[in-house]
Amino acid sequence: MGSMSDPRLAEYLQFLRFPSISTDPERKGDVAACAAWLERKLTGMGLETRVVSTAGHPIVLAKNAHQPGRRTVMIYGHYDVQPVDPVELWTSPPFEPRIENDVVFARGAADNKGQIFAHVLGLEETLKEKGELPVNLVLLIEGEEEVGSAHLEEFLLAHREDLRCDVIAISDTGMIAKGYPTFTYGLRGIGALELKVTGPGSDLHSGIYGGAVANPATAVARLVASLHDENGHVAVPGFYDDVAPLQDWERAAWARLPFGDEDLLKVTGSRELFGEAGFTSLERTWARPTAEVNGIGGGFQGVGTKTVLPQKAFAKLTFRLVPNQQPDDVMEKVKAHLRTKCPPGVQLEISGSHAGEPYFTDPQSADGQAAQRALQRAFPGKDLALIREGGSIPIVNTFKRVLGAETLLLGLALPDCRAHAPDENFPLANFFGGIGLNRALLEELAG
Amino acid sequence: MGSMSDPRLAEYLQFLRFPSISTDPERKGDVAACAAWLERKLTGMGLETRVVSTAGHPIVLAKNAHQPGRRTVMIYGHYDVQPVDPVELWTSPPFEPRIENDVVFARGAADNKGQIFAHVLGLEETLKEKGELPVNLVLLIEGEEEVGSAHLEEFLLAHREDLRCDVIAISDTGMIAKGYPTFTYGLRGIGALELKVTGPGSDLHSGIYGGAVANPATAVARLVASLHDENGHVAVPGFYDDVAPLQDWERAAWARLPFGDEDLLKVTGSRELFGEAGFTSLERTWARPTAEVNGIGGGFQGVGTKTVLPQKAFAKLTFRLVPNQQPDDVMEKVKAHLRTKCPPGVQLEISGSHAGEPYFTDPQSADGQAAQRALQRAFPGKDLALIREGGSIPIVNTFKRVLGAETLLLGLALPDCRAHAPDENFPLANFFGGIGLNRALLEELAG
Numbered sequence: 007m008g009s010m011s012d013p014r015l016a017e018y019l020q021f022l023r024f025p026s027i028s029t030d031p032e033r034k035g036d037v038a039a040c041a042a043w044l045e046r047k048l049t050g051m052g053l054e055t056r057v058v059s060t061a062g063h064p065i066v067l068a069k070n071a072h073q074p075g076r077r078t079v080m081i082y083g084h085y086d087v088q089p090v091d092p093v094e095l096w097t098s099p100p101f102e103p104r105i106e107n108d109v110v111f112a113r114g115a116a117d118n119k120g121q122i123f124a125h126v127l128g129l130e131e132t133l134k135e136k137g138e139l140p141v142n143l144v145l146l147i148e149g150e151e152e153v154g155s156a157h158l159e160e161f162l163l164a165h166r167e168d169l170r171c172d173v174i175a176i177s178d179t180g181m182i183a184k185g186y187p188t189f190t191y192g193l194r195g196i197g198a199l200e201l202k203v204t205g206p207g208s209d210l211h212s213g214i215y216g217g218a219v220a221n222p223a224t225a226v227a228r229l230v231a232s233l234h235d236e237n238g239h240v241a242v243p244g245f246y247d248d249v250a251p252l253q254d255w256e257r258a259a260w261a262r263l264p265f266g267d268e269d270l271l272k273v274t275g276s277r278e279l280f281g282e283a284g285f286t287s288l289e290r291t292w293a294r295p296t297a298e299v300n301g302i303g304g305g306f307q308g309v310g311t312k313t314v315l316p317q318k319a320f321a322k323l324t325f326r327l328v329p330n331q332q333p334d335d336v337m338e339k340v341k342a343h344l345r346t347k348c349p350p351g352v353q354l355e356i357s358g359s360h361a362g363e364p365y366f367t368d369p370q371s372a373d374g375q376a377a378q379r380a381l382q383r384a385f386p387g388k389d390l391a392l393i394r395e396g397g398s399i400p401i402v403n404t405f406k407r408v409l410g411a412e413t414l415l416l417g418l419a420l421p422d423c424r425a426h427a428p429d430e431n432f433p434l435a436n437f438f439g440g441i442g443l444n445r446a447l448l449e450e451l452a453g
Numbered sequence: 454m455g456s457m458s459d460p461r462l463a464e465y466l467q468f469l470r471f472p473s474i475s476t477d478p479e480r481k482g483d484v485a486a487c488a489a490w491l492e493r494k495l496t497g498m499g500l501e502t503r504v505v506s507t508a509g510h511p512i513v514l515a516k517n518a519h520q521p522g523r524r525t526v527m528i529y530g531h532y533d534v535q536p537v538d539p540v541e542l543w544t545s546p547p548f549e550p551r552i553e554n555d556v557v558f559a560r561g562a563a564d565n566k567g568q569i570f571a572h573v574l575g576l577e578e579t580l581k582e583k584g585e586l587p588v589n590l591v592l593l594i595e596g597e598e599e600v601g602s603a604h605l606e607e608f609l610l611a612h613r614e615d616l617r618c619d620v621i622a623i624s625d626t627g628m629i630a631k632g633y634p635t636f637t638y639g640l641r642g643i644g645a646l647e648l649k650v651t652g653p654g655s656d657l658h659s660g661i662y663g664g665a666v667a668n669p670a671t672a673v674a675r676l677v678a679s680l681h682d683e684n685g686h687v688a689v690p691g692f693y694d695d696v697a698p699l700q701d702w703e704r705a706a707w708a709r710l711p712f713g714d715e716d717l718l719k720v721t722g723s724r725e726l727f728g729e730a731g732f733t734s735l736e737r738t739w740a741r742p743t744a745e746v747n748g749i750g751g752g753f754q755g756v757g758t759k760t761v762l763p764q765k766a767f768a769k770l771t772f773r774l775v776p777n778q779q780p781d782d783v784m785e786k787v788k789a790h791l792r793t794k795c796p797p798g799v800q801l802e803i804s805g806s807h808a809g810e811p812y813f814t815d816p817q818s819a820d821g822q823a824a825q826r827a828l829q830r831a832f833p834g835k836d837l838a839l840i841r842e843g844g845s846i847p848i849v850n851t852f853k854r855v856l857g858a859e860t861l862l863l864g865l866a867l868p869d870c871r872a873h874a875p876d877e878n879f880p881l882a883n884f885f886g887g888i889g890l891n892r893a894l895l896e897e898l899a900g
Contacts, residue, residue, distance in 0.1 A: 029757035089759050095655060153758065180661070194660060198758050207722015208542065211873040212745045213641060213844030214627070216773055217737035218717060220727035223746035224681065227768075230674035236796070270665060275654015280667035280798025290664035298659040299670035300761050301753035305746060306769060310476035310600065311645050312536050313771050314747050314873055321674075322753060324760050326663055349683070351727025360758065397660030426658040426761055 014127050017047070018437065021085075021119050022103040022112040028063055028086035028153045037063045037149050040085050044126075044147060051130045053145065060157035063149030067165075070133075072142040079451050080144040080171040080411070081129075081444075082401070083122025083178060084151030087114035088426045095428035108434045117425035120432035121177035121418045121440055122147055128444025140452035144171050148401075151178075154198075154360020155401045162408040173373045174405050175447060177440060179417030182391040183264045184433075187381035189374070190415035192292065192394030193402065195327035195364035197337040201229060201344060202320045202355045209305070210315040219315060220351025223304035226319040229354075232347040233297040233323075237283040240297045240325075242343040245336065250329040250366075252293045256394075260288045263391055265421065273422045291396035296326045297340075326396060333361035362400020367412050376450040377414040383450075384443035397425075416443060461574050464494070465884065468532075468566050469550040469559040475510055475533035475600045484510045484596050487532050491573075491594060498577045500592065507604035510596030514612075517580075517590045525589040526898050527618040527858070528576075528891075529848070530569025530625065531598035534561035535873045542875035555881045564872035567879035568624035568865045568887060569594055575891025587899035591618050595848075598625075601645075601809065602848045609855040620820045621852050622894060624887060626864030629838040630711045631880075634828035636821070637862035639739065639841030640849065642774035642811035644784040648676060648791060649767045649802045656752070657762040666762060667798025670751035673766040676801075679794040680744040680770075684730040687744045687772075689790040692783065697776040697813075699732075699740045703841075707735045710838055712868065720868045738843035743773045744787075773843060780808035809847020814859050823897040824861040830897075831890035863890060 024040035027033040041057050041064045048055040053068040063086060072078065090100040090113050098104040103112035110120065125145075132139055146169070150156050162169060181188040203222040210219060235241045267279055270287050281290040290296075304319025306312035327336055341356050348354040368374060369392050378390055395417070402413040418436045419425060471487035474480040488504050488511045495502040500515035510533060519525065537547040537560050545551040547560035557567065572592075579586055593616070597603050609616060628635040650669040657666060682688045714726055717734050728737040737743075751766025753759035774783055788803050795801040815821060816839055825837055842864070849860040865883045866872060 029755075029759070031756070089753070089755060089757075091753065091755060091759070092656070196660065196760070198760075205723060208871065208876070209539070209874045210721055211844060212743075212747055212771055213643065213773055214842070214872065215717075215721055215738060216745045216771075216843060217741055217743040218726055218728045218734035219721050219723050220725075221745055223749045223768075224677060227674040227677035227746065227749065228681075230671060231678035234671065234675075270662075274657055274662055274666050276652060276666050276798075277800065278667075278798050279665055280796070281665045287665035291662060294664055296659075296664040298663045298668055298760075298762055299674065299752060300659055300759055301751065301763070302670045302674065302766060303750045303754050304748065306536070306538065306748035307750050308476075308536060308538060309478075310536075311769065311771070312476070312538070312747055312873070313643070313645075313745075315745055316748070319749060321670075322758065324659055324663075324758070326660055349727070351723075351725050353724065395661070396663060397658060424655065424658075425661065426759070427656045429655070 018120065018123050019103045021123055022114055023101055025101045026086050026149065027089050028150050029089060037086060041066050041149055044085055047126065048145065052133055058161065060161060062157045065149065065161055066147040068145040070139050070143045076142050077451060077453060078142040078144065078171040079448060080146060080169065080174040081125050082146045082174055082176050083125065084118045084148050085122070086149040086152050088152050092428065097429055109431050110434065111429055111431045113430055115430050115432040116419040116423035117430065118151065118178045120437050124418065124437050124440025125177060125444045128441045131441060132445055132448065140448050144169055154362060156360065158401055159404045159408065162404060166408060169409060171409060171411050173451060174411050174413040175377065175416060176399065176413055177416050177418050178399055179395050179397070179415045180419045180421060180423070181417055182393055184420060185385060186264060186388045186391050187385040188391040188393055188417055189369060189378050189381060190393055190395050190417055191367050191369040192329065193365040194396050194398055195331065195333055195362050196398040196400065197325040197327060197333045197361040198323065199337065199340065199356055199358045200320060200322045201226065202318060203352045204318045205352045206315065206317055209317045212313045212315040216315055220349065221315050222352050223316050223319040225349050225352045226302065226304060226321050228349050229344055229347055230299055230302065230321050232343070238281050240295065242340050244339045245295065248330045248332065249295060252289060257289065259392055263288065263393065269421065292394035293328055295328050295331060298324050300324055326398065327364050329364045329366045331364060333363055337361060362398050363403040365399070365402045371412065373412065373414060373451060377416055377447065380443060380446035380450040381416055383446040384439050416447065465567065465570050466550045468570055469561055470548055472548045473533050473596065474536050475597050476536060484533060488513050488596055491532060494573065495592065499580055505608065507608060509604045512596065512608055513594040515592040517586050519589040523589050524898060524900060525591065525618040526895060527591040527593060527616065527621040528572050529593045529621055529623050530572065531565045531595050532569070533596045533599050534564070535599050539875065544876055556878050557881065558876055558878045560877055562877050562879040563866040563870035564877065565598065565625045567884050571865065571884050571887025572624060572891045575888045578888060579892055579895065587895050591616055605848055606851050606855065609851060613855060616856060618856060618858050620898060621858050621860040622824065622863060623846065623860055624863050624865050625846055626842050626844070626862045627866045627868060627870070628864055629840055631867055632832060633711060633835045633838050634832040635838040635840055635864055636816060636825050636828060637840055637842050637864055638814050638816040639776065640812040641843050641845050642778065642780055642809050643845040643847065644772040644774060644780040644808045645770065646784065646787065646803055646805050647767060647769050648673065649765060650799045651765045652799045653762065653764055656764050659760045659762040663762055667796065668762050669799050670763050670766040672796050672799045673749065673751060673768050675796050676791055676794055677746055677749065677768050679790070685728050687742065689787050691786045692742065695777045695779065696742060699736060704736065706839055710735065710840065716868065739841035740775055742775050742778060745771050747771055773845065774811050776811045776813045778811060780810055784808060809845050810850040812846070812849045818859065820859065820861060820898060824863055824894065827890060827893035827897040828863055830893040831886050863894065
């Protein structure tokens with residue numbers, strides 16, 4: 007493992023200091039500065055690098071000199087990060103990386119700056135040692151993954167020839183447990199919407215008017231409550247229509263993994279678990295769709311009592327989807343359900359945001375096997391874990407559709423990495439292991 | 454009506470400039486400064502005035518020289534005000550009073566500074582003109598009405614002899630319509646609680662963990678949704694057990710009042726009304742109990758999407774109660790209901806805050822009739838309206854219990870006064886009419 011004075015580590019921390027929050031319009035300049043920093047780094051390594059503007063945040067694209075007869079491998083990652091609220095729950099400021107017990111704490115430490123930068127440094131090592139890479143490389147690092155990769159598909163379509171590749175590798179998933187090389191063959195998709203309920207023209211005195219005017223906060227609560235039954239099943243009609251059933255081999259393999267309910271309780275800091283009846287926790291998060299409230303709000307938010315009937319209320323919802331659900335189809339069903347369930351006396355407005363399909367790839371393909379060998383070389387000593395994941399990387403489906411290539415998911419984050427949450431973190435062991443993974447992966451994929 | 458240069462108006466505006474928000478610990482000094490200002494005013498009028506400290510905010514108490522054989526009248530009001538959020542919806546700053554078209558806009562303009570200060574100026578006029586008042590006066594202006602008059606009962610018990618009176622008058626209710634003298638013979642009570650639901654140890658990635666860990670925002674929504682059925686009835690078992698049925702004469706009288714659903718739509722800025730099936734809007738707000746969400750919150754509150762499963766969520770609830778419901782009894786039923794309805798996988802914490810009983814007094818009593826004569830003298834030309842109100846003034850019951858006196862409710866606020874909301878307002882006509890009301894009231898009550 008590299009020491010604290012390792013220049014590779016210093017560069018990683020520099021990368022983490024950019025507050026590249028893609029969803030926040032006020033951070034547009036920071037996102038752009040982060041892209042420019044990456045461009046300088048990659049150009050310095052000898053790669054032909056461009057920052058390509060989009061209608062949103064820029065894409066960083068780098069290639070070596072392609073040679074006929076070699077396989078072409080795309081490595082994809084993202085340099086944008088999630089917001090940091092509630093910022094007061096961070097032990098140290100999210101964009102001032104802190105290292106404690108060989109673990110880096112910062113927004114983006116794991117998701118995805120730490121993982122993509124390990125690949126960058128792996129490429130740098132190979133280039134320094136061998137003067138060239140064993141494959142034709144396409145390195146694509148985008149700035150809109152956390153907002154649904156809004157402009158990536160347009161970019162892929164416009165540069166389809168330039169981006170032609172045989173296979174794609176992404177490290178933006180997890181290792182099932184510390185030290186266990188992990189190959190992810192499935193991901194959940196996502197559909198997001200925000201519902202806003204408005205009632206009276208302003209906040210009202212809840213004593214004077216309460217009873218005669220519908221309460222928008224009550225309406226939002228009733229809409230949210232209508233999403234589930236008491237057994238944790240999603241209660242939207244038709245929601246499960248296209249869900250691919252779990253295979254017996256998966257259920258058996260997952261039951262043997264070194265991650266159980268005790269680990270989940272610990273990692274999430276929960277006192278008890280709850281989910282859809284009839285499934286284990288791993289099955290619930292990896293292979294079953296969900297409806298989640300990401301934010302709800304309305305009325306008085308301060309300390310004490312304020313007897314108002316609020317003028318409006320909102321809920322931000324995301325739905326995790328599994329093969330073979332289609333986001334557009336499911337989201338239409340959800341919207342129809344919400345419109346049906348909206349109580350009288352209020353106005354309901356539903357705005358959609360991003361959506362992404364679920365993903366499933368064959369772990370027994372030649373490239374799948376090559377990737378698994380590379381993982382075992384980079385993280386020796388433990389059984390390889392074959393898993394799915396609950397998160398969404400919508401662009402893997404876009405890659406398949408536009409570029410015709412399968413994606414290999416070689417995750418490096420640990421279950422307690424706290425991605426999207428305060429105190430996000432990434433162990434130095436995984437960061438330096440990721441550098442080795444990149445080197446082994448290109449060799450294995452070169453064939 | 455007084456002109457803009459009227460010193461009485463200037464003093465009223467001075468009173469409004471104190472941000473005396475009793476629920477906000479940071480405003481403690483402002484609340485105290487407001488009490489001190491009142492003390493100076495009342496002392497200057499020749500009343501024997503004291504500011505009495507409590508464990509909360511101080512009480513201002515003023516008396517004239519009591520004489521045997523005269524009736525003793527207490528006038529009660531409050532100098533504390535509600536919070537101002539959402540402050541961005543105010544047309545002008547809430548503590549910088551603005552006069553437009555003979556209407557004063559400011560927090561407290563109507564509730565209660567405008568109304569209690571009209572009484573103060575009525576007393577001043579009588580004292581200036583006659584050298585004395587026709588009754589023994591006890592003027593009590595407290596600073597904790599908006600937080601449930603937390604320390605008033607203790608004060609009444611400790612000064613019971615000193616506060617002995619025959620009847621109490623309060624102007625902290627409304628006029629049914631502009632110019633209509635209005636006598637209020639009933640008020641709703643209130644019970645308040647805050648529920649807090651906690652789940653995981655921190656916000657979680659809703660993709661990675663969603664499905665296996667209960668969502669506290671979903672749980673809060675389910676709890677709130679459990680409070681009503683689809684017809685707007687409160688669904689807490691036993692909630693309606695002790696509700697006094699509406700009398701036929703009330704339903705008939707209210708149906709004739711110059712305030713209908715069109716007025717309610719206009720005053721509240723609503724597009725449609727909704728409430729408990731089987732009752733008119735006035736019946737719903739004046740004589741039926743309710744369950745209202747005053748605030749709900751949890752998870753991401755910012756712009757855009759953040760795919761978190763929130764660590765916690767809350768709802769602030771108030772219940773308006775009617776004769777003969779007992780707040781403690783009803784709130785126990787509500788808490789039991791919420792505990793029963795709390796979904797698995799989360800922890801529910803319920804904290805109570807203030808509660809107040811509903812009120813009902815006989816409009817045909819001698820003092821009730823005297824008050825109605827005074828109202829008709831101060832606001833001539835329109836039929837007197839006999840109404841109840843939906844708001845709560847919990848201390849009227851405390852007065853009855855501790856001092857043995859009935860309270861006369863002589864409201865001066867208009868339906869569109871926006872009490873507790875942005876752009877709270879009070880017409881100058883009502884302010885100056887209130888000065889006249891005080892003079893007529895003391896004469897009528899003197900008998």
